Amino acid sequence: MQHQLLREPRVAPSILSSDFAQLGQQVAEVMDAGARVIHCDVMDGHFVPPITLGPLIVGSLADQVHGAGGMLDVHLMIERPERHVEEFAKAGADMITVHWEATPHVHYALKSVRDAGCIASLALTPATPSLAIADVLDELDNVLCMTVNPGWGGQEFIEHSIAKVRHLRELLPDGVPLEVDGGIDVATAPRCRQAGATLFVAGSAVFGSPDPGKAYLEIADAIGG
Secondary structure, eight states: OHHHHTTSOEEEEBGGGSOGGGHHHHHHHHHHTTOOEEEEEEEBSSSSSOBOOOHHHHHHHHHHHHHTTOEEEEEEESSSGGGTHHHHHHHTOSEEEEEGGGOSOHHHHHHHHHHTTSEEEEEEOTTSOGGGGGGGGGGOSEEEEESSOTTOSSOOOOTTHHHHHHHHHHHSOTTOOEEEESSOSTTHHHHHHHHTOOEEEESHHHHTSSOHHHHHHHHHHHHTO
């Protein structure tokens, strides 16, 4: 079912920007509005400076998200992510993203995600060239192009990301989703869509709004999702 959800353009609200005192309620609001991919940003204080959430939070959302027909998109902004894949898979992750820059064993890390029964996704930071994906195309199911530097919400969209998204789309086989994350809102999402992106992570643009459900719908309408 999770692979089916990624076959059409979708907005993936990121709980990084949510009010954690009302996390379940806010996730319900965006899912009631039509969201089916919930993005979870995991940060370890090493690969990126902040520390955020772990498997316990992913696990606390799993029944709610899966029960509503959705999937959990877990973005590991952590060093040596292959060491933690199994734990997040057991917690209920459906797609797990590892960073090309976070491990010397990218091929092994992606294989570990698939072996755990999850969708294998590879993320590239803004400074990592698109061609980094070339030798692992057979091991990945999704590519995440960071359109800001990883680690902080609310950053301004990096303009040269549009050209990178376009290049990644040319490199990827037909049908492989292309995700963008960082500074995504009603203005930048359609531009990324035109360049070839299909999955749009939106944090502060959704959960920074007084009405997350409405904010989600505005971005979804902007990409035709």
